[in-house]
Amino acid sequence: MIDYWPLLGIALVVAGFALRFNPLLVVAVAAIVTGLLGRMPFLKVLATLGHGFNENRYVSLIYIILPVIGLLERYGLQQRARTIVANMRGATTGRLLIFYLGFRQILSALGLTSVAGHAQTVRPLVAPMALAAAEKQHGELDEATANHVKSMSAATDNVGVFFGEDIFLAVASILLIQSSLASFGINLTPFELSVWAIPSAVCAFIIHSTRLLHLDRKMGRGR
């Protein structure tokens, strides 16, 4: 019989997020409670937490980009991105984001996932361009619409990278699938696996592009 008590840690996370406590606090409490329920002594839990935090520092490294982005914004980068769009004929929010989606999927499929991202491209370039295209077509945007356009810019980046990267042979998730299946004596090459990421990538492009075109139409109807 397995002891299911540590699952309470998951419930704590869900409840904490739902009640809008500070997420860092929620995660720290959930980590300690889960560890204790898993019959680890407190100091062991603390050491495991510290070890996990230290080993995962690379996750936070992307923010070394902020001084550059801040500096460029001070010199008018976002305004420049808007000007470019304003002078572009036929540019709509949907078309721009569809172009970015395809671009992001193709780059990711070539193993170039870190070329773009929320800090590198979405905040300084993609979101201001998408907003500028919307304003050019539909005039000044209300708060909710501007918020939605920015959210869709971030969403487009995520969909692009998630449903592009697995086409690349040497990406971590393909290697993980390969090694997990190999432990059951099922031996596949990365190529056999990554080929099967293509149909999903095509579906992702079609589904998300349809939504982006719909966004253009919806904003057009709004006035």
Next chain:
Amino acid sequence: MINLHWVYALGGLVFASFAVGSARDGANRKRWGNALFWALLSLSFWFGDLIGDLANGVLVLLIVAVAGTGLLGRGSGESTQINEREQLSDRYGNMLFVPALVIPVTAFVGTLLFTYTPLKAFGIIDPKAVTLVLLGVGVILSLIICYGWFGPPPLTAVDEGSRLANSIGWAIVLPQMLASLGVIFAAAGLGGMIGAMVGSIIPHGSIVMAVLLYALGMVIFTIIMGNAFAAFPVMAAAVGVPILIHSDGGNAAVVGAVGMLAGFCGTLLTPMAANFNIVPAALLELDSQYSVIRAQVATAIPLLVANILILYFAGFHR
């Protein structure tokens, strides 16, 4: 050889600069809280490998204590006015994109050079750290270009960097905290428990039901853990291999690849994948931290259906 330690040293330096910039921000009433937060993070980056697991754990608790008890302020708003920025933008024109594009181009060219040419054999960069080293190189190059060209006051990058960092705030360390939570979840044996629960409700003989259970199991476990990587080995062991591949004769490549992608649909839906879903909401100054997830629901659900159909029809052609 340039390895991850070099990049962590640079990261520590940048976080220390956020501490300095926060302390300089007179408009923020809670500036010392912000400065302390970034200083603690820079300590972690500089000395994390030297102080041992337990001290790192204490450091984590301190960081959480500062961020979780309202000691962080928002920081001052824009440093220059919109019209001033427009003038600068007109003056520098499209050349403004050059320093911005230096970072992705460095990543692009560097990845190609170190993956596809003999350069990788020279051992200049640790192969495990190539992406992050290139990010660091790109940032340094870009800063040199900016300073050489705009000639801003010396501490401008420090002030502007900390302005952005403080507008994101505690969300910056959330992904790293969630990764540590994942480590605790694994140490407490959560994967085995979920695998056992899913395994106990397996419907034998129905391929449709088994495919649904496998795909939805991937999605739900991914939503809980924040990434599909933790979910895959568990779901493969509980359902994928014994049921779909062995007893139902499914195509192993399809079950593996598309199962993982079904999990990615879950990643689009969960705040636990903070670096994809929560951080951008802060970075783009959205009105709710869940705005990005809301924008993704209508893509994730049809895409999950598509993946289930691919899994069923390509995996089990009879």
